[in-house]
Amino acid sequence: MNVESVLNTLPQVIPGSTGFSNNPGGGVATLNLRGLGSNRNLVLVNGRRYMFYDTSQVVDLNTIPAFLIDGVDVVTGGASAVYGSDAIAGVVNFRLRNDINGVEAGSQYSITEEGDGQRWDTYLAMGTDFDEGRGHITAYGEYYQRKAIFQGARDFSAVALGDSGTSLVPLGSSSVPNGRFYVNPSTVCVGSEDPNCVGGTSFTRGAGSLSANSTLGQYYTGPNTSRPFTTNDYYNYAPDNYLQVPQERWMLGAYANYEVNDWFNPYMELSFVNNRVANELAASPISGTFNIAVDNPFLSAADAASLAAIDAQEAAIDAALIAAGGAGRYNNPGVVGVGLASRTNAVSSRQALDERNAFRVLIGSTGAITSGIKYDAYYSYARTRNSNIQYGNISRSAFAAELLANRLNIFGPNLLSAEEVAAISITTQNTDISELQVAQASISGSLFDFGLGGGSVGFALGGEYRSVESQFIPDQALSSGDVVGFNGGDPTAGGYNVKEVFGELSVPLLGGLPFAEKLELNGAFRYSDYSLGGVGGVWTYTGGAQWAPVRDITFRAQYSRAVRAPNVSELFGGQSNGFPGATDPCATAGAQNDAALVAICTATGVPASAIGSGASLQPNPQIEGLFGGNPDLQEEVTDTYTAGVVLAPSFLPGLHVTADYFNIKVDNVITSLGGGVGGILNLCYNVFQDVNSIYCQAISRNDDGTIQNPTFVTAVNANAASLKTSGVDLSVDYTQTLGFGMFGAESKLNAFFQGTWTEKYEFAPVAGQQAYTCAGYFGVNYCSDPQGNPQSKYKWTSRLSLIDGPVTASLRWRHLSSVKADSLVNGDPVSASELAVPKLKAKDYLDLAFSIDLTDTYNFSFGVNNIGNVKPQLIGSDQQQANTYPGVYDVLGRDFYAAVRFRF
Known part of the structure; x- marks a missing residue:
């Protein structure tokens, strides 16, 4: 019922976003060939680019009508020369049926053994030839619904x-609904600069x-009643999260073609999808230091005395x-800054509703130019708009004000x-808008025949224009940083276009000769x-050969140079400043004794006298x-x-091996x-210790060598990493007639x-440096990017059908082979x-299916x-979510x- 459930069983596919992706979620299903990332493969429908869902320019598989799929062509490996940008890991082309004459209707219902997770899909498709078969039109509609399963529903x-x-x-989580409150004791010296307060007052x-309980603090068991917090009081947030994300989808569309004459055969495709998906997380945790009045009436007697x-x-x-002639440090009598870690269950869980409307219009024409050459030209426009509404967010400023006001x-x-709920709650909304325009024209056909049995030389030549526009419009409250709950975001807006020319050539040199049954x-x-x-102008190209010395065996080889242009999000994602914890190597104790370090520190603007000076050079632990x-x-x-190699032995008909x-x-x-x-x-x-390296050039310093406002480290997106993967694909298909039948x-x-x-x-976050080994490994330490899911060394799907x-x-x-923790081989193993x-451990799943054609009209499966x-298998800290990789x-x-399926 969903394309993702089939494609993710393919051994070349590592699951991307799925119906089990709750955090992050969004209700999309993406394709991830070879684990290279969903933005590095191209998804086509009927050989043409389809609509994508956000600024990352990735196709949501939920927008493809699964019940109309006639076949799926998977080309793995670089294919940019043929299909353009993004086809780094390969191309997946969904071919839709064009043979419907009459009406097809069907419905499918699924339910787990636990009696939950219901899925219901119903569809209607109508098709007909017209004008004595010169034209054909297909129209369709679908409704799909998937019920939620919460993590608490499974042991x-x-x-x-x-x-x-x-x-x-x-x-x-240490952020708990009852609230956790603490004060870290600190020593303040007055009247002396000596760290031991000699001659001063402590x-x-x-x-x-x-x-008394350090950062664990106090825990409230009821009104005005508290006790010391223990680790047994930690909040179990798992039951509040989705295991299977609910989904509701409406789909409408049509496609048609008509042969006016030999040289003019217009066609069109129309698609509309409304997709609604909810994500749900535990109620918002809110933590930090907040001011509390000493006379707060909700405190226990002991805590009130402590505050006083x-x-x-x-x-x-x-x-x-x-x-002593200075200024007061606190200057806020009657108020104390208290650390708290609370959770707003009384407000609601965090809920995000994505409603995505997408449509695509394509018009084109194909026809003959000569008896051996034809043309194809089309234009398509696709637009997706997503509204993301979030509930359960908390305004930090309102929370602080209401807390201080008792x-x-x-x-x-x-x-x-x-x-109180109304005073601190805030509903937010984000919007995504993405547009794609494609105009392409090509000619293809046969040129000439070498006369050596191979056949005619085939060619294709054409041009293409693409335009991409995307924007992400965040809620102002989210982008301001005042919201606690869902992550904030910065505005993204931009686009680009590309003009292309392309060509293909197929040259069958030999055929039907000894040791050259086929050479192409x-x-x-x-x-x-x-x-x-x-980017500017870039070339991509590919070349290959097929050689069949005899009819039963064919050898093949291919080389491809492919590219992926950066997407709108990577290019124009809103920039913002952050304050992560980091260490300035030039400030560390003893740095002045390392000649190479002194040289590079000096070259990047650190005064020699400041090297190794600790807090003087790095005043704060954040940079x-x-x-x-x-x-x-x-x-x-x-x-x-x-x-x-391709094997089709004549002595064993029905066997095909690649x-x-x-x-x-x-x-x-x-x-x-x-x-x-x-x-x-670092x-x-x-590592590099080269002032001209991109890493040293990303660091700006003040005259005294410090890195603090107005100077900073530029850590925006860059072309910095590398990926490598290799392996073997094996396919075996064998059909044997049995000579008897019970029903036929x-x-x-x-x-x-x-x-x-x-x-x-292998994934190297910094090209030329240590690459992380991820084939056969799992974990969030080294192998979480870019694919994020375990990659078994051996993955297969086999089927036996009668x-x-x-x-x-x-x-x-x-079958999925076992995988080991990525920390066993990477970093400091x-x-x-x-x-x-x-x-x-390895996992093996068996699935059983039956299909019965009751009549030529009715099918039941x-x-x-x-x-x-x-x-x-249960996982702890190395999990993605739900104690596993769902x-x-x-x-x-x-x-x-x-x-059931009906045809009439």
Whole structure:
């Protein structure tokens, strides 16, 4: 019912965003070939670009009518010469049926063994030939609904888990609905600069219950009743999160073609999709230091006394500072700054509703120019608008004001009144708008024949124009930073266009000769002129050969140079300053004794006398950085090599085997420069030590060498990383007639196998530096980017089908090999004995399906997926969400479905 559920079983695919992606969510399903990232493969419908859903220019598979798919062509490896930008990992083309004459209607219902997660899909398609078969039109509509499953509905995801040494333990959150309140005792010296306060007066700020339990603090069990907080009071947020995200989808469309004459055959395609998806997270956690009045009526007696004592201490400190000729430090009698970690369950959970409306219009024409040459020209326009409405957000400023005014009772479970909820709550809305225009014209056909049995030389030549425009309009409250709950965002707006010329050539040199049953060469090129200054004009090209010494065996090889231009989000994403924790190597103790470090520090603007001076050179543990889009980005560049063999032995009719080796390398990969501020500083001063490197050039300093306003570290997007992957694809398809049948004259047995061995997958956040090994590994430490999901070294899908007249019975076997923790091989490797989950075991899933043609008009099918009710292995800190990777490992359990289809 959803395209994603089929494609993600392909061994070449590592799941991207799915119906199990709740945080982050958005209700989209994306394709991720080879694990290279959903923005590095191209999704086509009927061979043409489709509509994408946001500023990242990625297609949502939910917008493709699954019930009309006639076939799916998957081309893995660089294909930019043929299809243009984005086809780095490959191309997936969905071919829609054009053979409907009459009416087709169908409905399918699915439900898990637990009785939840219902999915219902119903569709109607009408098609007809007209004008004596010169034209055809198909119109369709679909309604799809998917019910939610919360993580609390499954044992494996009901409790949030984390790692504690070698054990999995309940993790939870220290921000709790009852509230957690604390004061960190601090020592203040007055009248002396000596750190030991020699000759001065020492004041200790902190007293009573709020400082007795350090940062654990006090926990309110009821109104005006508190006790010391313990780790057993941590909040289990798991049950409040979706395991399966609910979805509702309406789809309408039509496509038609008509042969006016030999040279003019117009066609058109229309699509409209309304997709509604909700995401839900636990109620907003709010933490930090907030001012509380000493006379707050909601405090327990012990905590009120503690606040009063602290307030008195602050008054004494201020008095001593003023008497010594200085200014008071606190200057706020009757008010104390208290650390709190609360959770606003009394408001609501955090809810985000995405409503995405997308449409696409395509018109074109094809026809003959000569008897051997035809043309094809079309124009398409696609637009997607997404409204993201968020509930359950809290205004930090309103929260602070209401708390200080003694109008906000967060001292206990769910004590907020309706007025208090209204005072601190804030509803926010973000908007995405994306547009794509494509105009293409091409000619293709045959040129001449070498006369050596190979056939005619084929060619294609054409031009294309594309325009991309996208914008992200964040809610002003979110972008201001005042909202607690969902993440804020900065505005994004921009676009670009590209003009292209392309050509393809197929040259069959030999055919039907000894040791040359077939010998064919192919090649393609594309020149693209981007309006982007960082890209400009780029060439992509490919070349390959096929050689069949005999009819039963064919060898093939291909080389491709492909590119991906940066998308709107990467280019024009709003830039903003942040303050991450980082260390300035020039300020560290002993830096002045390292000659190489002294040289590079001096070259980048640090006075020699300041090197190694600690706080004088780095006054704060945070260093300001600039983050966001970079309009000067260049294109990513890929080299792909493939070589393989095709076997179709004449002595074993019905057998077809293909095996292909692939090797893909992506350079200039777009990522945050150096991995962020800390990475840039480390790479400049400890690794490259070259003032002209992009890392040193990203650092600006003041005259005294410090990095603080108005200077900062520029950590915007850059072409800084690299990716490599290689392996072997194997496909085996065999059909054997059985010579007998129970429901038909003769039955047949089909065995199909499709598998991939991933030899290596390496991601280097900084090109030329240590690459992280990720093939056969999982984790959030090193292998979470760019694909984010475990990549088994061995993944296959096999199917055994018995076709007996109108009855088909099919057994499918899906296999994922084991994966190990990525910290075992990357960075400073640890031993397996030090980890709570050093390995995820192999998973095997069996699915059973039956299809019965009751008549020529009616079909009934039913089946069960995950017959063995195989559950995911529990993971702690290395999880994606729900204590596992829900897009990779089955989280529904045993799942049943039944469907009917009518044709008349």
